[in-house]
Amino acid sequence: QVQLVESGGGLVQAGGSLRLSCAASGRTFSSRAMGWFRQAPGKEREFVAAISWSGDSTNYADSVKGRFTISRDNAKDTVYLQMNSLKPEDTAVYYCAAHPRPYGATMRDRNEYDYWGQGTLVTVSS
Numbered sequence: 001q002v003q004l005v006e007s008g009g010g011l012v013q014a015g016g017s018l019r020l021s022c023a024a025s026g027r028t029f030s031s032r033a034m035g036w037f038r039q040a041p042g043k044e045r046e047f048v049a050a051i052s053w054s055g056d057s058t059n060y061a062d063s064v065k066g067r068f069t070i071s072r073d074n075a076k077d078t079v080y081l082q083m084n085s086l087k088p089e090d091t092a093v094y095y096c097a098a099h100p101r102p103y104g105a106t107m108r109d110r111n112e113y114d115y116w117g118q119g120t121l122v123t124v125s126s
Contacts, residue, residue, distance in 0.1 A: 001026055001115075002024055002025065002026040002028060002029065002032070002098045002114075002115040003024065003025040003026065003115075004022055004023070004024050004096045004097070004098060004115055004116065004117035005022070005023050005024075005117055005118070006020060006021065006022050006094065006095065006096050006117045006118065006119060006120040007020070007021050007022075007023070007120060008020040008021050008120060009093075009094060009120030009121045009122045010121075010122070010123070011123045011125065012086055012122070012123070012124055012125070013124070013125050014086060014087055014088055014124055014125065014126050015085060015086065016086050016124070017082070017083060017084045017085075017086065018083045018086065018122060019080060019081070019082050019083070020036070020080065020081040020083065020094055020096075020120060020122075021078055021079075021080055022034070022036075022078060022079045022080070022081075022096030022117060023076075023077060023078050024077045024078065024079070024098065025077070026077075029074065029077045029098070030053060030074040030077070031053055031102055032053055032098050032099050032100065032101070032102065033050060033051065033052050033053055033098075033099035033101060033102060033103050033104055033107050034050065034051055034070075034072060034079040034096065034097065034098055034099065035047065035048075035049065035050040035051075035096070035097045035098075035099060035107055035110075035113060036048040036049045036050070036070060036079075036081045036094060036095070036096060036097070037094070037095045037097060037110055038090075038092035038093065038094045038095065038122075039092055039093050039095070039119075040089075040091060040092040040093075043092075045095065045110055046061065047061050047108040047109075047110065048060070048061055048064055048068065048081070048094070049061065049064065049068055049069075049070040049081060050070065050099070050104075050106075050107035050108065051070045051071065051072055051079065051107075052102060052103035052107075053074075053102035053103060054102075055071065055072050055074075057103055058070055059106055059107055059108060061108075063089075064083075064090075067083065067084050067085045067086075068081060068082065068083050068084070069081070069082040069084075070082075079096060081094070083122070086122075086124045087124060088124045088125065088126045089124075090122060090124050091122060091123050091124050092121075092122060093119040093120065093121050093122075094119060094120050094121075094122055095116055095117055095118075095119045096116070096117040097110070097113035097115065097116050097117070098113060098114065098115040098116075099112055099113050099114070100112075100113075100114050
């Protein structure tokens with residue numbers, strides 16, 4: 001069992017930055033890949049970024065590549081999403097998710113993940 005709690009969301013102006021955190025409970029965090037997804041109103045939940053258990057492998061959606069950075073601290077059972085140069089189209093509820101394996105081929109498919117947080121809202125004003 002893994003419980004995930006996101007934090008760090010809020011209101012920011014376009015061009016600004018936010019850092020999301022996802023704190024995990026459970027003994028298997030360090031052996032799991034982790035992902036961030038987001039869901040805007042009226043849209044499907046989409047992949048944002050993922051990171052392997054060791055942090056050596058990362059994957060990003062094209063829409064955020066070069067602006068967002070995913071990282072993790074296994075000693076703190078926490079995964080982060082640093083978001084820079086935010087745009088209004090980044091507005092969404094952001095979800096942290098735990099993958100059942102240490103890494104995956106792409107880690108982009110939300111159906112591969114077995115635990116999810118409750119989400120944190122990010123609003124980017126123009």
